[in-house]
Amino acid sequence: MDLTVATEKFVAWWGEMGSKWGVNRTVAEIHALFYLSRDPLNADDVAAHLSFSRSNVSSSLHELENWGLISPVHFRGDRKQYYEAIKDPWEMFRVILDERRRREINPTVATLRACLEDVAGSTQEDLYTQERLRAMLEFFEVMIPLYDELRRLPRGPIQNLARLTAKIREVIG
Amino acid sequence: MDLTVATEKFVAWWGEMGSKWGVNRTVAEIHALFYLSRDPLNADDVAAHLSFSRSNVSSSLHELENWGLISPVHFRGDRKQYYEAIKDPWEMFRVILDERRRREINPTVATLRACLEDVAGSTQEDLYTQERLRAMLEFFEVMIPLYDELRRLPRGPIQNLARLTAKIREVIG
DNA sequence: TTGTAATTACAGAAATAACCGTAAAAAACG
DNA sequence: CGTTTTTTACGGTTATTTCTGTAATTACAA
Incomplete structure (x- = not known):
């Protein structure tokens, strides 16, 4: 109270x-x-x-x-x-994200693989579905390693990352 | 069916x-x-x-x-x-994150600011709470601009980011 | 207009999730 | 050990969310 x-x-x-x-x-x-x-x-x-x-x-x-x-x-x-x-927000959100990855993202990737197996010897009709599943899987296969890297960075470098990506856009844009 | x-x-x-x-x-x-x-x-x-x-x-x-x-x-x-x-997973997740940011993150930042106002002229006892609120606010104030930058990167550079952050860790570690 | 097909709003029913109180179990003491 | 305190498990209740069917509304074509 x-x-x-x-x-x-x-x-x-x-x-x-x-x-x-x-x-x-x-x-x-x-x-x-x-x-x-x-x-x-x-x-x-x-x-x-x-x-x-x-x-x-x-x-x-x-x-x-x-x-x-x-x-x-x-x-x-x-x-x-x-x-x-946990009192440090950085640590706290890292824990939350790690846990969600373990509970939800990993099983999602597994499910996507299973779906792709199911649709493997595919009729013309399912080809589009197969393509969509593969695109989604590829997305996760890029984002997961990226997260794995980011989560290990201390907060100082993370703060600089924003500036860095701005630079990257500047160079390629 | x-x-x-x-x-x-x-x-x-x-x-x-x-x-x-x-x-x-x-x-x-x-x-x-x-x-x-x-x-x-x-x-x-x-x-x-x-x-x-x-x-x-x-x-x-x-x-x-x-x-x-x-x-x-x-x-x-x-x-x-x-x-x-939306058929492109990259675009799809960008839309989802943008929307969650608009609906949930922005109001959270506003709430944190309001809480900090409430606790401004603070007794000794509330000082710790004030500190925690400020730490949380600071976290969002770093992550939001970072997200704003990342979301604008096309997927090619994002794929390279993982390699880049690995390098950063290597240098500072 | 008028008739028809599609969409939406709403109110009640069904399903699910959350919550409480009590009773059993477990743990911490002397 | 036996006693006391704390924790957990469970059944029943309440609350919330989700879903449906119907009725009202809207959009369209003739």
């Missing part, structure tokens, strides 16, 4: 965003609370601050842990399970 | 992905169907192929049009409204 206006506003917005990106609103709100909180929180803290049931909080914490966005913290002499969030 | 195995599989998968990224499953499936289809389709075609109600198809087509992923096509002497999808 009793969050500041700014915290309240950010938590609500982050929940809203979550729901637009396929993340449970409650999970996203809890994540936002952890992100803004200086100190680790336990399930009761979260339940009290956001007025969710303990059980709902419990499973949401699990989900956030599975995503790698929060990690457990223990205090000696306190049995409760505390958690704290 | 009577889609090929590959089409069926891809449509189902795309719907699955949609639901994980905050897009209505039906809308995503219809989009997939358009993507794979050589010829423009009308609402009846879609309803027949995927066994959705006409009205459901109608509103889904609208939504896809709002996203800019399909566009209307007319055939002389045929009153029906046909649509066709």
Whole structure:
């Protein structure tokens, strides 16, 4: 209970965003609370601050842990399970993207390959479909290695990249 | 009705992905169907192929049009409204990202600014929160211009970027 | 106009997802 | 060990989203 206006506003917005990106609103709100909180929180803290049931909080914490966005913290002499969030946005989004890649992008590539197998000995009619599937697969096959490279760059060089690509456009344009 | 195995599989998968990224499953499936289809389709075609109600198809087509992923096509002497999808994956994902930026990223930046205003004359206690909000805002303020640059690059240079960033890491690492 | 075909709006039904409270289980102490 | 505290699992409920069918509207051709 009793969050500041700014915290309240950010938590609500982050929940809203979550729901637009396929993340449970409650999970996203809890994540936002952890992100803004200086100190680790336990399930009761979260339940009290956001007025969710303990059980709902419990499973949401699990989900956030599975995503790698929060990690457990223990205090000696306190049995409760505390958690704290990744606090650096760069690291945080890297974790999210890595996880989405693992869960969704990789299987998508696998599915595309499977579809291409299915359509391999193709009649004239399916040739167009085959072509579309191949184009999509090629897209991922370029973007995935690019992401793999970008994710390893520290933020300094990333900031310069914008300037660099502007230059590239200038040269070729 | 009577889609090929590959089409069926891809449509189902795309719907699955949609639901994980905050897009209505039906809308995503219809989009997939358009993507794979050589010829423009009308609402009846879609309803027949995927066994959705006409009205459901109608509103889904609208939504896809709002996203800019399909566009209307007319055939002389045929009153029906046909649509066709963007067929180039590069262009397609660019449209999706642009739209998500407009709908979600820009408002997020605005919200962050608003939160920072709220927390401006801050007590000691809120100082940490303020810091977190600022860090998040800074992240977006670097990534948005970078995206703006990348989205304007044709795919050739993008393919080389991966190699380039590998080089950068090599030099600084 | 008038009739016909296509589209859209809407309200209720169906399906899905989210949430809570309780009870069982597990873990941490003495 | 037994006790206490914390965590998890589960069944039922509520809420939300999705989907459908019908009715109203619009666009078009004769």
